[in-house]
Amino acid sequence: MTEIAHSIDLNLSQKLRDKAYRRKFFWAESCAQIAKQLIELRKRRGLNQKQVAEMTGTKQPAISRAEQADYQNRNLNTLLSIADVLDARVRVLIEPSEDILREYDNEAAADAAETDAAEEQVERMFAGTEAPSYPIQAETEILKEAQEIGEVAISRSSAPSVIGARGTRREASFQFAASSPGKMVVRTNPYNIEFSQRRLEAENVG
Amino acid sequence: MAYDVRQWPSTVYPREIDRECPEAREAIDVLIRNLMTQGPAPAGYKLKTLGVKVGGLWQINLKVERRQARVLYAPYGQIIVLFRIHRKGSPQEQTRAYGLAKRRKSEYEFAKTQAAAL
Numbered sequence: 001m002t003e004i005a006h007s008i009d010l011n012l013s014q015k016l017r018d019k020a021y022r023r024k025f026f027w028a029e030s031c032a033q034i035a036k037q038l039i040e041l042r043k044r045r046g047l048n049q050k051q052v053a054e055m056t057g058t059k060q061p062a063i064s065r066a067e068q069a070d071y072q073n074r075n076l077n078t079l080l081s082i083a084d085v086l087d088a089r090v091r092v093l094i095e096p097s098e099d100i101l102r103e104y105d106n107e108a109a110a111d112a113a114e115t116d117a118a119e120e121q122v123e124r125m126f127a128g129t130e131a132p133s134y135p136i137q138a139e140t141e142i143l144k145e146a147q148e149i150g151e152v153a154i155s156r157s158s159a160p161s162v163i164g165a166r167g168t169r170r171e172a173s174f175q176f177a178a179s180s181p182g183k184m185v186v187r188t189n190p191y192n193i194e195f196s197q198r199r200l201e202a203e204n205v206g
Numbered sequence: 207m208a209y210d211v212r213q214w215p216s217t218v219y220p221r222e223i224d225r226e227c228p229e230a231r232e233a234i235d236v237l238i239r240n241l242m243t244q245g246p247a248p249a250g251y252k253l254k255t256l257g258v259k260v261g262g263l264w265q266i267n268l269k270v271e272r273r274q275a276r277v278l279y280a281p282y283g284q285i286i287v288l289f290r291i292h293r294k295g296s297p298q299e300q301t302r303a304y305g306l307a308k309r310r311k312s313e314y315e316f317a318k319t320q321a322a323a324l
Binding site for chain 1: 210213233236270285317318321
């Protein structure tokens with residue numbers, strides 16, 4: 001079924017070019033990652049926050065805070081002592097922003113390429129220059145059936161329009177009007193290509 | 207990404223953040239990425255599933271620069287839909303925010319049902 005909720009474009013590869021933004025983003029990202037790792041490790045050791053607090057000589061709320069994604073005042077000694085009692089090491093990786101920006105740029109480019117390929121495939125399919133392939137194949141049966149019925153003249157009513165801007169959540173939608181009460185909507189996105197059939201059942205068409 | 211994070215209506219992101227809690231913009235972007243990778247209950251976030259009275263919404267509170275931003279959403283399988291992002295304010299404001307998010311959720315579910323029926 002076609003998803004009707006609107007896509008979200010984080011546009012991180014652009015936003016991260018702004019130093020003030022990336023400073024806060026990296027900070028928030030690091031905090032969330034530390035929290036996630038602490039929770040995973042504690043659970044892996046089968047301990048609760050109170051037990052870890054006793055082992056480190058602190059109180060449970062201190063462990064709770066350290067495990068919060070939005071807690072931004074952690075100190076390295078606390079982290080080292082938690083890692084120590086949980087029998088783990090702390091490895092610090094400091095990455096220059098230009099390397100991270102490149103990563104996000106590559107991610108955005110890969111998403112965009114995937115989207116473009118999907119859009120082109122649909123274009124070629126409707127231009128008749130390419131036989132539909134999976135995952136479109138099964139769904140194209142709807143289109144074929146509709147054409148076989150004969151009373152449904154499927155024509156392109158609008159050009160593909162890009163709804164979102166960035167690759168990961170970009171979508172293009174194609175709309176086809178039918179002479180009968182039917183209407184066919186085709187949507188593409190980087191992950192799959194979905195077709196939905198609107199009241200194209202035989203009784204409506206007939 | 208394992209989950210598809212979306213919004214209903216299209217004015218939630220980034221407009222509501224810019225209008226109500228611009229200081230939390232980066233933290234919310236990180237949260238959205240974590241929702242995309244970890245799903246509706248990302249580790250380390252203060253998550254609360256609200257009761258039936260509030261339409262079964264999920265809520266995450268974020269404390270940024272001594273202010274609290276609140277994200278109201280709901281998961282639908284692999285899709286997570288954001289309904290409201292606002293700054294935590296007075297009880298009256300919170301009630302209004304819940305009401306709005308609940309209404310948006312109902313609208314979305316109704317539109318989804320309609321689209322499926324067509």
